[in-house]
Amino acid sequence: MSGTKNRQLILKEIPKGKLGPEHFQLRESDVPKPGTGEVLVKVRYISIDAANRAWMQGTTYRAAVKAGDIMAGYSLGEVVEPGDTKLKKGDLVFGDCGWQDYAARPATELNRLPGLEPVTHLLSVYGITGLTAYFGLTEIGAPKSGETLVISAAAGAVGSVAGQIGKVKGCRVVGITGSDEKCAWLTGELGFDVAINYKTENIHEALQKACPDKIDIYFDNVGGEILEAVLFQTNTNGRIICCGAVSGYDGELPTKGPRGIPGLLVVNRITMRGFIVSDFLERFTKAFQDLAEWVATGKIKVREDILEGLENTPQALIGLLNGENLGKRMVKVA
């Protein structure tokens, strides 16, 4: 270990409305000492994910983050004290280390990562977001060549990879995003067939125009009104990949759901299925192989949005929730 202090970001209070900098507090404490079975991890990059905000709303697939807790968050770290575990000093690991410089974590709750360059790809295309895109689209979406795939939050870390995999699979790919700059990136750089700016276009009309054969697969990262609009234009036997609901994360919980459920699901025999990436753990190796091949052959272009400094982590999340980022956002800590 380094002998320096450990900076930690505390979630001071649970936001009732939108998340702001006032909900966080930076404090310093001693670098923790790992106990039995634990290692000391030096955090290098913190992954910024919309789900971080959902964790403040209550129990999800993990316990809620409560007021006074160190803010939870996945990160890429380096083992500095392996203790009595099988990990070695210098090993790269992935896990929930929280928003801080150092974390003492049980070795069993960390995943050792391979060494590759750039290491940031371990948080983007080869990390949770890339794997989420991969399994969501291939396992739940089951795309067939010629089908129409619509993706929301399409310029985000998951959406941008999911859309490019859709192109690999021969789909017509339509991305929904929140700025003209993002639209230009999706169609100009990533090969999406159409991009829709939901802030300036009428989403119903834009979808109708972009999807002349209606929608077969919807990769949903947002929920809410966009989900509703898509539902009304989904084909028989359509599949809706329920990956996230960011429209409902940054504020009070939504008081209504999308119209057409369950009526349209019955009439058009639509499947909606929620998932999290760890459901597919046993198939990670094959996923890595496919993703690495597509990156190597230029079929997937990786974009990362890297901010600097632990102290900027709150603003990184606030900005992500406001749609600032293109591609995978993370914070370089060390």
Add this chain to the structure above:
Amino acid sequence: MSGTKNRQLILKEIPKGKLGPEHFQLRESDVPKPGTGEVLVKVRYISIDAANRAWMQGTTYRAAVKAGDIMAGYSLGEVVEPGDTKLKKGDLVFGDCGWQDYAARPATELNRLPGLEPVTHLLSVYGITGLTAYFGLTEIGAPKSGETLVISAAAGAVGSVAGQIGKVKGCRVVGITGSDEKCAWLTGELGFDVAINYKTENIHEALQKACPDKIDIYFDNVGGEILEAVLFQTNTNGRIICCGAVSGYDGELPTKGPRGIPGLLVVNRITMRGFIVSDFLERFTKAFQDLAEWVATGKIKVREDILEGLENTPQALIGLLNGENLGKRMVKVA
């Protein structure tokens, strides 16, 4: 043919609110003459289904019924003039013959049925509703012994069979229905573990009490608030069988959907899947065999609610939408 007149029930206007007798008109016309490839069918029993009302709302898996049309409806009929087709005089057939005494229908749109007694079972347990219960539960619900299965409209034609199949599969079965009489029938006669009267009980509390291990499978016939209540108590990897949405059929289309979608689907990895029975056509033979065995061994008790007279068909549907029936409702025409 018989030489008599053909009575027909016309949908006079599309109801804006609840369906009433004023929306129908009885008229007489000549018995139709079958054209090339058509047969003349004498309608014996008309199947009364909640879906009949949904057909008035717009296009579903079939074209909408429009003002001035003969009211559509499935029925069990007897071929009286087989014309140039492969069917024979006296054959029992199933198809959409409409609410009338006689129909001229293409032979290719009729299913020939086996002769068995009572013949009404061809519309109930061995008909669309029994098969819907069978495929919805076994294919989409995929029940495992010890799981908790909740069913809405549980005393209806589909729900009452689905619940009994759930018991065959070893599930804890909880039925939701609208009267104490129905509750008593579900638990006293059909072997449901618990029955909830949603009109007199708090549905959230009643579900909590009835499902101490939460809900694994929900056979949804109603949508709306009951779907929402179930969603909030569904386990990880839960399955929601979207079979119908009767809460939204008899009136204006719902202006909101259930809360928790898609958020809860993601967090708990829930699958919602809509279906119609014809999606499983190639497995009908196996379904018949299973159902016949369960009926023969008393594992499925069949209840039929048979009204008499074509002229009473509108009231039969209106009553069904108001929850009058126990088991499969049909109208004996001849």
